[in-house]
Amino acid sequence: MIIRLERIERTFQVGDEQVRALRQISLGVQAGEYLSIMGPSGSGKSTLLNILGLLDRPDQGTYWLEERNTTDLNDRQQAEIRRHRIGFIFQFFHLIPRLSAAENVELPLTLAGIDPTLRKQRVDQALDRLGLADRAKHRPDQLSGGQRQRVAIARATIMHPSIILADEPTGNLDRSSGNEVIQVVESLHREGMTVVMVTHDPELGQRARRRVKMMDGLIVEDREG
């Protein structure tokens, strides 16, 4: 099992109120699975994704990622895992506006200190694969929404992670570019990556083989097939 959550608990302080975003969540994901997490806003699905991505720490419970207990890793070790094992796709793309498409894709390689010639090779390959070769020198504000998200996907996959975490990847796109992006995400799944996608679009959620529904911090449904 690539992901194993055991009785994960996460509470936020909102004003005077304690909000239990995740209540005793236990979840296992096999390597290569395609999983969608659905639910209304406030149901805890984004919190769950953040914890899966090691951007957030659970208050209680244990999270095994590739059979390794991540709960007591320090910041540097967690960053290491994010860098090599996890790719994020965000609703708002989060491209760095001053950098070109190619440079945005290159960023994880640069931060990891990989040799420039090798970097260039891998960036060119990734852009080519996503049909962005002619957009390499464009800055994000010169790209369409769909193109931006594809640049973001190229960035998320450039380190060859085993897990792709997508948070409403089509939430900010029109239908046709949304479809395009979903095609790309599903092709990643076919290549063997584990894909976990948070969405509140039921149509999108139905496309995943395994569908998890959340409500008030609890998993209320977990269906496969």
Next chain:
Amino acid sequence: MKIKDVVLFCVRSLAGYPLRTGLMLLAMAIGVAAVVLLTSLGEGARRYVTDQFSSLGTHLLIVLPGRSETVGGPPPLLGQTPRDLTLSDAMSLKSSSAIHHVAPLMVGAAPVGHGHLIREVIVLGSTAELYIVRGLTMAQGRFIPTGDVNRAEALCVLGYKLKSELFGSDSPLGQFVRIADRRYRVVGVLSKKGQSLGFDMSDVAIIPVASASALFNRSSLFRIMVQASGREAIPKAKAAILKIIRERHDDEDDVTVITQDALLATFDRIFKSLTLAVAGIASISLAVAGILIMNVMLIAVSQRTAEVGLLKAVGTPGRQIQRLFLSEAAMLSLIGAGAGLLLAMGGKMVLIRIFPAFPVTIPYWAPAAAVGLALVSGLIFGVLPARRAARLDPVAALSRR
């Protein structure tokens, strides 16, 4: 992350916000330029004074009437004089082997005229040896001749400016000038020599000391200038002067002997500390620039929250993010400091234009110190924003658009 990539990343992010970067660079540049320029002004003042003293002549001792009680203070130019310093005091100094030349100096102001032109100038009464002691040079003719110092010969030597004003381009040699109500034959003209210690040697008339004594009806000397027989002989000469004068003045120490070296050393110390003080004041502006960098970096961190969140999401540890922001601050400081140095060079050229006589020199340590200070202040004030960036919660950072 490779150093080249860090530099590139910082350059890109600095170039991404040109106005903000420009303002910070300006602040840094002004700070560095202020430090460099103010220290070079201080250094210039020090050199100016040193040069002035050097132009007095070599191995010089100055004997002043009156006793200075405080050690290391300024010479008692207007001190109370219990006993006058006389010409025979001066001449008796020659008995010491450590003393080569003695030039008594009597000073007064008198109208000097030729034809219908009259100028009020300083009249110096001295002997032939003043020529050697002050290291004077002649433009025309000769200096006061050697001979009996007690003979009041009616001849004079004119300063260059005084000669031009009275005679224009004519040769004054052999002609007569009136000083007060007496007539003096001009025997020589001094060559152009700048000011030395407030004494404009180009605007004086020099007459034999006995003539001056008669002219001003006075026997007391303004001072005696003594040239020791060598640099090593200066302390010996000083002791000899004090001993001889004490014997002649009924066992009383009522003169002050200033050696050029001591004077120079004192002024050197004063101006060095002055320069440092000025540099200290100027470095406050660097601290201000540092605080500005801190403020703007803090704004930068909050503007770039999403970017920091993304950096974390793609696996950048907090420490690395902190290093990136610190590198940015360091680069700002360095570029600003470089611009500041250029600014200082420009400022120096302007100063030289405005005050050509004043030796404005940038001391060798000033640019290094200014750049170092700029870097330190940039780094110190960059720590807080960088730490804030490193500690940002990635979830909160990414939830913003």
